Amino acid sequence: SRSIRLAVIPGDGIGQEVVAQGLKVLSAALPQDVKLETRSYDLGARRWHATGETLPDADLESLKNHDAILLGAIGDPSVPSGVLERGLLLKLRFAFDHYVNLRPSKLFPNTPTPLAGRPDIDFVVVREGTEGPYTGNGGSLRTGTPAEVATEVSVNTAYGVERVVRDAYERADARPRKKLTLVHKNNVLVHAGHLWKNIFDRVGQEYPEVTTDYLHVDAATIFFVTQPERFDVIVTDNLFGDILTDLAAAVTGGIGLAASGNINPSGAFPSMFEPVHGSAPDIAGTGKADPTATVLSVALLLQHLGYEAEAARIETSVAQDLAERTGDTPRTTDEIGDALAARVSG
């Protein structure tokens, strides 16, 4: 009989609350014969305050013995900026070589958007996850003095760019519109930009059915709000992808609905699925957190593990739930989770 070994990192703030709903829906979605084993990891602000640890080697090793990781949210104002981001979140992405950071954006019917005219939005951002300005290269000299110099180095390799570009072509080729847009800033960041563009053009020759396009990142933000329907699959650098996917979430119903997968396509390490939103300490414990982004991340997780039908069932349930939301009776985190679980099993 089949089984899924799932590592769970609820994390901070609303992370705990949304992950509980994600697991509820996951159980409801899985076929009877699939055994779900979960193991929870106490990582995040509490652990750091208690022990000073962000992600000890023992936890990292133990996390490896899983088929996937579900993460809620990490971060708290009581922890200095960067400590948990670099010591835990990014450390996981780098240690497990999550080079495909997958972030679908879809404007579901009836979902509020700040955009007038409700354009037809349905695209996927393939954000590189292990290079660019996220590698931690750089430093500071004469720190804190009037003569300080601080650098941040964006590192880009043909190895790293080619694998993510290839993944994006595969995804574009598998979608009906078959369109792939590279977003970079190759008129200013010429070294990295030319590397990306050359590889994008070369790999493209292997995908003759995929239509390609290139946009500078600044221009891309314009199209995200004026013509988001022009996008199908986007491939981009780690930092540009970070910025663009928050904007994409904003125009497709908000960060409460945006799911993501940190994927290692080779399967050498477990992939990790998490909502794009943060720990939102201001609403933690109030029951106001929307678990939908986590539930959609569970769908990405199932898709990644080969449970296509179950993943589709969750997405359909979310679409139906959103379509029937009226806004006049706000539901709690728990109620939304229950409703989604009921639809999924129903």
Place this chain on the structure above:
Amino acid sequence: SRSIRLAVIPGDGIGQEVVAQGLKVLSAALPQDVKLETRSYDLGARRWHATGETLPDADLESLKNHDAILLGAIGDPSVPSGVLERGLLLKLRFAFDHYVNLRPSKLFPNTPTPLAGRPDIDFVVVREGTEGPYTGNGGSLRTGTPAEVATEVSVNTAYGVERVVRDAYERADARPRKKLTLVHKNNVLVHAGHLWKNIFDRVGQEYPEVTTDYLHVDAATIFFVTQPERFDVIVTDNLFGDILTDLAAAVTGGIGLAASGNINPSGAFPSMFEPVHGSAPDIAGTGKADPTATVLSVALLLQHLGYEAEAARIETSVAQDLAERTGDTPRTTDEIGDALAARVSG
């Protein structure tokens, strides 16, 4: 009697057309006793094709003998990406130490915006102009091979950050709302981020009346479309400023209205004023280009040179012109320029 020595770089594509209108409105706005001397520089794609030059030393020296520079647009698809951007546009910004890249964003009445609900948008982005990932630091190793490594180095100095942060506080202090938001990504780009944040906090102590806020760049893009009214003055890094100001333009009527000033506040070098939009070769020669962004850049130019009343007059004229636009009879570049000049002199 007073005089203005103005260097004009019309540049490529619609650059020529919009600059002609900018000069028309400038002449209409200036008091009778001010003598306007203009000198035009042939720089851009044509010159590069003809001579291989982007910005020769002789031109750079000659440009220095001016009170300000008005630039149209630079760039053409026939020139490899980066050549004119780095060899001309950015070279000017760096050579003339344009450390304040000023980009106001205002949603004028009746101007189309992709945002539902027409929020009240009136903020100014103070983008650092001489550091960050724009310095040209970085390079590539084993270029074009599967073992290529390409780097881009963001360089940030206390010297460079403090002067632009101080300028932003001054601008915030002079505005009714007195609010300044720092945008960075200090949870990932920790070295540069901490430098920015520390200086932002320290300089802030000298401006007790200014309310301050900090946002990560990804979160800032969300607020640009969901709550743009929360911003008054924003100070940010060169690259984040590039991205954010295109998005700001998109939500305030489009790139056809976005003005900018590349300012050297010390006066050691001439400041340069230019529309945020590019050379738009697709519509060059059709009369479809909107010269309003250039005209608003002329207003920034006048403000910088101390002609406050004349600058305000241009802004009011633009606001009135926009308020009366109906959209059913599109006007040509020339007609819009004439209408604005008539309002300004009338």
